[in-house]
Amino acid sequence: MSVHIRRICTVFEDLVTELGVPVAGPVRRAAVAAVITNPWAGRGVVDDLNDEVVKVAPPLAHELTSRLVDALGGADRVEAFGKAAIVGLGGETEHAGALIHTPYFGNLLREITEGSSVIVFSDDRAEAGAPLTVPMWHKLHATTRSHYQTITVRVPDAPRADEIVVIAAGSSGGRPNARIGDRSADPQVRLADHPRSRYKIENLETVR
Numbered sequence: 001m002s003v004h005i006r007r008i009c010t011v012f013e014d015l016v017t018e019l020g021v022p023v024a025g026p027v028r029r030a031a032v033a034a035v036i037t038n039p040w041a042g043r044g045v046v047d048d049l050n051d052e053v054v055k056v057a058p059p060l061a062h063e064l065t066s067r068l069v070d071a072l073g074g075a076d077r078v079e080a081f082g083k084a085a086i087v088g089l090g091g092e093t094e095h096a097g098a099l100i101h102t103p104y105f106g107n108l109l110r111e112i113t114e115g116s117s118v119i120v121f122s123d124d125r126a127e128a129g130a131p132l133t134v135p136m137w138h139k140l141h142a143t144t145r146s147h148y149q150t151i152t153v154r155v156p157d158a159p160r161a162d163e164i165v166v167i168a169a170g171s172s173g174g175r176p177n178a179r180i181g182d183r184s185a186d187p188q189v190r191l192a193d194h195p196r197s198r199y200k201i202e203n204l205e206t207v208r
Helices: 050-072 093-100 103-113
Strands: 005-018 021-037 080-087 120-125 132-138 149-153 163-171
Touching (some): 005 149, 050 093, 050 103, 080 103, 120 132
């Protein structure tokens, strides 16, 4: 089985200022999306998805991650990463997940980007042109709060009903001017110290 790719799109953004203030260090976010034919399209509910995963996910991981690394200037420039997939309306969300949630995609993405942490993800089923927000976090230390960020990807004519859009995303740094601290310096916060009765919420409207 070969991978039937209809198109590959690369999007990136350079973060330069926030509220008119220059960022401490310019950061580039990028995502590479491949529009592929859903290998399970038209076959009804397939009990075992593994055969297609083994054949389709590795070449996709190689192609998308290599392009991602090039867009960010090398593996050493990748500080955060993420992955995502959108399946067309003729498929299952499980089809999207099958191509990104196994070692055949994730382990290769990690190795090519020189990462080690679990890769954060999003997946969905949607019609062509639907946007998908792809989360990212630090490629070595997933709980590094400064690197929690997202990039939104939209391919105008994909996924068609029998297609899947598979995405690899990365960033050369954290959020611009991140300053909410990190987990290592967090205070101990307990529910007992912050009961609901302690707070007043004004102008709350309940829709029935």
